[in-house]
Amino acid sequence: MQPYPEDLRADATYRDDGEIKLEGISLTWQIGQNAPDQGETQPPDWNNGRPAYPHHYEVWLDGRPTQTVDVYWATWYPHWQAANRHWVCLGETPAGQYRVKIRARHADGPWGPFTNEVTVDTSTSQPYKQFIPQRAAESAEGGRERHGSLEFPVSRAIRAIRDEDDARICQEARRLNTSTTWQEVVPPGTVADPPWNEERGYLEYRKFFQGADVASAANPAFKGLDLAGGDGHGDWPISTLEAVDGRHTFTYNYRQNHMGPKWTHQWFITKEGWDPARRISWDVLEPTPFMVEHHGGGTHGDQELQYTTEALVNRRGRHAIVNIWGGGDAGHDFAGEFFVSVADVDFR
Structure with a gap:
């Protein structure tokens, strides 16, 4: 029998990201014989890292679907701990209280039952900390281009x-850019100020942005990507998004696919009413990413992977999608890195 999540537990926690404090909710749950407080004792159904646990989850906040979560894990000790936990970002100014519940589905099957609903008081927030073990074998293979979009x-x-x-706006962007490496839109200064927080186990990315510079990753070499419709060069070309069976599918092009327990994809969307004439800063984005993937579910050799979410079915009109893909691994001396993609879309 395929297991579904139950016994959900939730605590308010925060992540320091440079001078920014991101509030959130740490979730743990029972999945199969893997308990929320399983610790270092291997669950009986771990099956050498290939248990019958679901990978595709949905987080509901205050009675509405807010986030799609794809949970993958390494097969070696003790990564059963990664199979039943997740951190939900709430941004810098969360509400005082949230009701949270989750559900999951296996492969292309139907959604399973909801867990119990937990009420979280954000005024009790404590520092987030999680040790994530890693070994060199989990880092990406070399010898290929860097990195993706x-x-x-x-x-x-x-x-x-x-x-x-x-x-016209693309032509002006090329004129302003000094880099032609489309697959490596990264922030400057990551050597002196690493994005991976090894002590507390998460990626720091917000600290690199100073204003309306999200599209360029705050990197002058890509400053043309920050242009907006209001800058006098017309609008960015758009991709039309139409839901199929209530789902939207996104495709990422990898020139080198990093995978491992310290790597995540985070997908953000602009708030309702966003004006495409404005450049993109974090204050025009929804604070909670609509989709998150942990570890990676493909292989190091994959050059394209697809990601599916049900969280955007009610979106309409013009928006921008922002993807932050990054993490830390032994191949980067635990300093980490991340890559920024921005796409202009029209929901139909």
């Missing part, structure tokens, strides 16, 4: 740099 919806980097789109 959103293929669909099409990222600004792919449109302006790789595909040399002839839209």
Whole structure:
């Protein structure tokens, strides 16, 4: 019998990200024989890292579907701890209280039952900390290009740099950019100020942005990607998004696919009413990513992978999608790195 999550537990926790404090909710749950407080005792159904646990989850906050979560894990000791936990980002100014519940489904099967609903008081927030073991074998293989970008919806980097789109704003972006490496839109200064927080086990990314510079990763080499419709060069070309059976599917183009327990994809969307004439800063984005993937579910050799969410079925009109893909591994001396993609879309 395929297990579904139950016995949900939730605590308010926060992550320091430079001078920014991101509030959130730490979730743990029972899945199969893997308990929320399983610790270092291997669950009986672990099956050498290949248990019959679901990978696809949905987080509901205050009675509405808020986030899709794809949970993968390493097969070696003690990564059963990664199979039943997740941190939900609430941003810098959360509400005082949230009701949270989750559900899961196996492969293409139906959604299973909801867990119990837990009420979380954010005024009791404590520091987030999680030790994530890693070994060199989990880092990406070398010898390939670096690193990746959103293929669909099409990222600004792919449109302006790789595909040399002839839209006026793309031409101006190429003129302003000093880099032609579309697959490596990364922030500067990560050597002196590493993005991976090894002590507390998470990626720090917000500290690198100073304003309306999300699309360029705050990197002057890609400053053309920060252009907006209000800058006098027309609008960015858009990708049209239409839900199929209530789902939207996104495709990421990997030139080198990092995987491992310290790697995540986070997908953000602009708030309702966003004006495409404005450049993109974090204050125009929803604070909770609509989709998160842990570890990676493909292989190091994959050059394209698809990600599916049900969290955007009610979206309409113009938006921007922001993807932050990053983490830390032994191949980077635990300093970490992350890559930024921004795509302009129209929901139909």
